[in-house]
Amino acid sequence: MTAVIKLENVHKTYHTGDVEVLAVRGVTLEIAPGEFVAIMGASGSGKSTMMNIIGCLDRPTEGAYFLDGVDVSHLDRDELAAIRNKKLGFVFQGFNLLSRTSALENVELPMLYTHDRLSSAVQREHAIHALQIVGLADRADHYPNQLSGGQQQRVAIARGLVNHPAVLLADEPTGNLDTHTSVEVMGVFQKLNEAGITIVMVTHELDIAAFTKRNVIMRDGLVVNDTLVERRSFAEEALRRLDQAHQAVKLSA
Amino acid sequence: MRIAATLRMALRALRRNKMRSMLTALGIIIGVGAVIAMVGIGNGAKSQVEAQIASLGQNVVLVFAGNWSSGGVRSGWGGAGTMTVDDALAISREVPGVINVSPEVRDRQQIQANGLNWNTQILGEGPDYLDIREWPLQDGAMFTDQDVRGTTKVCIVGKTIVTQLFPNEGPVGKSLRIRDIPFKVLGVLSPKGLSVMGSDQDDVVIIPYTSEMKRVSKRTNLSSISVQSSSPEFSDIVQRGISDLLRQRHRLGANRDDDFTIRGQQEIADAATATTRIMTVLLGAIASVSLIVGGIGIMNIMLVSVTERTREIGIRMAVGAHGRDILLQFLIEAITLSSLGGVIGIVLGVGSAKLLSAIAGWPTLVSVTSVVLAFLFSAAVGVFFGFYPARKASNLDPIDALRYE
Ligand SMILES: Nc1ncnc2c1ncn2[C@@H]1O[C@H](COP(=O)(O)OP(=O)(O)OP(=O)(O)O)[C@@H](O)[C@H]1O
Numbered sequence A: 001m002t003a004v005i006k007l008e009n010v011h012k013t014y015h016t017g018d019v020e021v022l023a024v025r026g027v028t029l030e031i032a033p034g035e036f037v038a039i040m041g042a043s044g045s046g047k048s049t050m051m052n053i054i055g056c057l058d059r060p061t062e063g064a065y066f067l068d069g070v071d072v073s074h075l076d077r078d079e080l081a082a083i084r085n086k087k088l089g090f091v092f093q094g095f096n097l098l099s100r101t102s103a104l105e106n107v108e109l110p111m112l113y114t115h116d117r118l119s120s121a122v123q124r125e126h127a128i129h130a131l132q133i134v135g136l137a138d139r140a141d142h143y144p145n146q147l148s149g150g151q152q153q154r155v156a157i158a159r160g161l162v163n164h165p166a167v168l169l170a171d172e173p174t175g176n177l178d179t180h181t182s183v184e185v186m187g188v189f190q191k192l193n194e195a196g197i198t199i200v201m202v203t204h205e206l207d208i209a210a211f212t213k214r215n216v217i218m219r220d221g222l223v224v225n226d227t228l229v230e231r232r233s234f235a236e237e238a239l240r241r242l243d244q245a246h247q248a249v250k251l252s253a
Numbered sequence B: 001m002r003i004a005a006t007l008r009m010a011l012r013a014l015r016r017n018k019m020r021s022m023l024t025a026l027g028i029i030i031g032v033g034a035v036i037a038m039v040g041i042g043n044g045a046k047s048q049v050e051a052q053i054a055s056l057g058q059n060v061v062l063v064f065a066g067n068w069s070s071g072g073v074r075s076g077w078g079g080a081g082t083m084t085v086d087d088a089l090a091i092s093r094e095v096p097g098v099i100n101v102s103p104e105v106r107d108r109q110q111i112q113a114n115g116l117n118w119n120t121q122i123l124g125e126g127p128d129y130l131d132i133r134e135w136p137l138q139d140g141a142m143f144t145d146q147d148v149r150g151t152t153k154v155c156i157v158g159k160t161i162v163t164q165l166f167p168n169e170g171p172v173g174k175s176l177r178i179r180d181i182p183f184k185v186l187g188v189l190s191p192k193g194l195s196v197m198g199s200d201q202d203d204v205v206i207i208p209y210t211s212e213m214k215r216v217s218k219r220t221n222l223s224s225i226s227v228q229s230s231s232p233e234f235s236d237i238v239q240r241g242i243s244d245l246l247r248q249r250h251r252l253g254a255n256r257d258d259d260f261t262i263r264g265q266q267e268i269a270d271a272a273t274a275t276t277r278i279m280t281v282l283l284g285a286i287a288s289v290s291l292i293v294g295g296i297g298i299m300n301i302m303l304v305s306v307t308e309r310t311r312e313i314g315i316r317m318a319v320g321a322h323g324r325d326i327l328l329q330f331l332i333e334a335i336t337l338s339s340l341g342g343v344i345g346i347v348l349g350v351g352s353a354k355l356l357s358a359i360a361g362w363p364t365l366v367s368v369t370s371v372v373l374a375f376l377f378s379a380a381v382g383v384f385f386g387f388y389p390a391r392k393a394s395n396l397d398p399i400d401a402l403r404y405e
């Protein structure tokens, strides 16, 4: 099967004043459809920079990037925007929902910028469906400030899903969440991945990375380790264990 | 992106900061309101002047005694003493294109009737005077050539005289006294309102010019002559004909100035409307300045808004918004703000114009054109002053915008 994401010797150099920062220094990476990849590494190792390139938010200074077989490293702003809209879904650490805008409208947002626009009724239908997938259909009319962190992140996932992207990208999606909620979000990811969506995510936490199928480790702008996960965690089971532990604490108290 | 969806987004963004939106729009509201009211006042004045000019009559040429233009006013209003009844008769006889002529003597006198007193203008005129001025009688009849020849003691009176001296009864057939000489009232003029100069045209008693000269003021010369030409095209020819004739009759050599002044109706109209036109332009210009100030206010707030919503812009771009989607969003927001201000301003402007007419009695005329123009202009202010902030927003880099705190 051909790779959905293919990085060939990708470099990213930032110029700040006189200093040159080599954030990514020659990464070659292939990710096939249906994979669930965690990118890990120390702070400053270039994970976010690489995610931004994979997410077509940024262009590599050197090297080539093929998304779905298309070289996107030389597209202009508008072409990149169209690709982000059609082929990619984003989930951010800080959720990045529009405030004072309902969950439903947040999820509808990407469809607003789609080239072949759907009627507003169909848009609404798609958005509700996406919210159903993340288990939040009953909160469609809630505003972000009326939702918990985990719920906000699920709205963000629904927004990432709504245009049926080839890849869902998440930069530290559980960074702002507690353990229990993090596992819930991973449960959503696992369910989506089983349904066939490719997921690439950045995380600092080993036990969160264990929910994925493949771990890529970066250091100083290079991939230093790339392994398949052998003892994979599953969200349902993990949640059950967390609940048991919680009960035990309650009983002993 | 769909315009309707963008518009809804813009309205929501504006509603979110109601107070701020109102204050921002206030500049435009005041600007547009001022433009509408000012131009309304200007146009009102202009149309009033035009109506007054029309009330002069049709194709009227006025010949005044004395020269107004050379070496200062040598001999004031009708004081030159060189224009005679014979001049008037000669004009009527010899100048081609002339259809009516009325010799005129002006005077102010105290008049009495019914034990009441009133100071008014006495006009000595020929019988054609009312035809020249296109001034119909409301009641009774005009005096005739016979009255002129016989220096009869008859008069016709304006509306103001009726209210002042004959409050209870119709004046026709009654008499009033000018310098203690009784004059019989033959007719009442229909009201004509204010003149170009702002005086009450209905405050007048018109008597045969012969009676005025022999019985009232005892003078031998005319103040002026009213001439009517047969058509507007004849006006120039008639003016030249009168000028040649009078110079010849007054024996003025080539090196001597006219001792009379000729004014065509068009010149009078031009002079009068020029003033009001300047007034309109001035008022409009002052009001436009406030519109521009309002536009700068919009630009300022839009810049603040772009900065505040940098993250929102980043999110929109991350999910696929093109630069022009963002540009359109902020531009529409600015235009909505300014044209909303425009609409409110138009309502306020029309309202205050109406209020001014009602309270101060100034005539105002708010034309549809000025309303449409004001609206378009306010929208244009939105485009002009909203473009820079919107462009700034659309040029943001999505990553920087997302990282913005
Ligand atoms: N816009 C930028 N301008 C200059 N340098 C940058 C920029 N963005 C990132 N860098 C630098 O590039 C390097 C990699 O940054 P990056 O954000 O990719 O790290 P990271 O692996 O995501 O770290 P973390 O785990 O803390 O999020 C860092 O040294 C950072 O200082």
Ligand SMILES: [Mg+2]
Residues within 6 Å of the ligand: A047, A048, A049, A171
């Ligand atoms: Mg990072």
